[in-house]
Amino acid sequence: MRRLILDTAMKLFIEEGYDAVSMRKIASRIEYSPASIYTYFADKQDIFFELHNEGFTKLFRKQTDVQGILDPVQRLLSHGRAYLEFAFENPQYYDIMFIVRHPGERIIKDNTWECGMRSYDLLKRNVSECKNAGYFTNEEVDAVAFILWSTVHGIASLHIRQRLAIMELNKDYFTNLIENTLKLIRNLIR
Amino acid sequence: MRRLILDTAMKLFIEEGYDAVSMRKIASRIEYSPASIYTYFADKQDIFFELHNEGFTKLFRKQTDVQGILDPVQRLLSHGRAYLEFAFENPQYYDIMFIVRHPGERIIKDNTWECGMRSYDLLKRNVSECKNAGYFTNEEVDAVAFILWSTVHGIASLHIRQRLAIMELNKDYFTNLIENTLKLIRNLIR
Amino acid sequence: MRRLILDTAMKLFIEEGYDAVSMRKIASRIEYSPASIYTYFADKQDIFFELHNEGFTKLFRKQTDVQGILDPVQRLLSHGRAYLEFAFENPQYYDIMFIVRHPGERIIKDNTWECGMRSYDLLKRNVSECKNAGYFTNEEVDAVAFILWSTVHGIASLHIRQRLAIMELNKDYFTNLIENTLKLIRNLIR
Amino acid sequence: MRRLILDTAMKLFIEEGYDAVSMRKIASRIEYSPASIYTYFADKQDIFFELHNEGFTKLFRKQTDVQGILDPVQRLLSHGRAYLEFAFENPQYYDIMFIVRHPGERIIKDNTWECGMRSYDLLKRNVSECKNAGYFTNEEVDAVAFILWSTVHGIASLHIRQRLAIMELNKDYFTNLIENTLKLIRNLIR
């Protein structure tokens, strides 16, 4: 039932945007009264909090799936691919996790924070191992990790908030956006 | 007076986020009646449209200031610096221009679209001239331009939407975030 | 409670006209918050829709009450009397049904349309049977039905929208307006 | 200039209905400021008052045009034709004159009242002369005048407030609505 509410909130979020996610509308979708939702969630923020959490758990899982790869550069690239795939496949989750401005501060807490940190630590470890293997010789691990994250986040967020309409040319390139991006990054790594 | 309204809208936008920018609140801030605002702007979207426009004009101006630099790589880096400086100095404008989800479609029009395009064309030209000078030899101009934009946008938007709290370590690095980022990018260019 | 809202809407309609019927005013009359009304009705049109419906149901019922009369001319006259009585006793309903300009088109639908049609069919049947009995020999049923409807509607609507002030003379006549009208119509029928 | 304002008010009234006639909209149509209108008219009611007046003057003129006809029955019928033609050709005027609910009482005054009376007196005179010629032998002049007025008003107001959609059959009849109505009335007169 919590599930049902969460899924519906997500569905509304996808279909009609942030503003459409009102308690009222969630309730009417699942054919319950608005008051009923309060049996399962303290308030609206609580629902977002939960979704936020779920998102980070999903992303983390996706990223650990890839840690088995032996070659550190390949592993780093796959880590990036996993991140972008997550963002493109779950734009709503991604939006809540990395773009939406959170009203209260409650959200950056508990499990979430931990998940986010663990994801980021994974990235840093992967960069670090690339360095051990002779790449990024003159750079700090933190700096490289940060810029890589920024790059993939940039792509994801421009896409999700629809700022890529400008890019009219080279449809081919954007068809395989993720792979082409990774290839380019691969070329830049030395 | 239009100015006053625009500035107040901006102020509210910064302080309390998009949702807080209501005609009501703008009016009460400047101690006018809500109806008075309609003397100067047709509707709420109109205010955002104007701010949006202003932002693109400002950004474009900042970017052209830098086109005099002769060395193409230095020029490209300065172009990036200008972009990031704009974003860090005018987070509100940047937010409206590149992050906020626009309700109607009216905004992506007229002068704005043109300004955005001209900015992006400048970037592509700079990349292209780097290529002529022997850099990015194996890459497409469009691809490089896109990834560079993504990177700086990633940094700007993570910062503006407050996702950099995670980055606790290396305060030094983030103190000169922009310069360090550009140095790193410089290192990656070949 | 729906009842209370409907009655209050009606009362305002009578007292101050169509424009006075605002959600706000209804609410303040019954000492509820404006939002409460939306628990019972989807929107303003919905209230009018309901009243409109009720009116047609009432009128139709009044008209069927009279169908038992055997003599076709008497029946036709009684049908007219029922119509006029309805209009004079329920000027508010009549106004909504036959005079007010409806903003949306939603109202002319469903049950309402059917009720209106059934009422009119009754009239046509009554005219038709008068014809069978040797009256209106040279006229079309539709034409006669239409002109009779127009006549009673004319009386009702001039009265309801207060255009009879002009008629100063012959107070006696207007005291028994309905009966005198019917007597006159009776005289004209042959 | 008064003319321009009046015509524009009328145009709005026709095109978009009563609610569309706001001072604001009139002003923006004629490309003057709302405040300017107040130079020519005291307030909104004043505009309506004037239109109302004009309507009655027009109608009265149309009716006197017909008084030359010698045969009293033909003259009466032509009088009715003039009335209906006026209503069908100037539905907006007719609406204001005979249907719209007037907020204040100011309107039924001055010249208007006189015009309305003179029109009605004309009708009564015509009925009276029919009586002298041997028609309506058993009826009171006032009663006949009133019922004739009601009939034509019924037709006009059902048409103007769009209640004739019900009448689906006999398109032919309604094509020449006015003439057919008069023919029918002619038949009923004896």
Next chain:
DNA sequence: CATGAATGAGAATTCATTCAT
């Protein structure tokens, strides 16, 4: 566990009108 009823607060907008200039 579920809900019907209720609401205070607030949203964007529109309107007729006034008044100093």
Next chain:
DNA sequence: TATGAATGAATTCTCATTCAT
């Protein structure tokens, strides 16, 4: 004669939330 500026009062409607049942 014309208007820019301003407004108080109103409009419909939505929302998150509470609470007695």
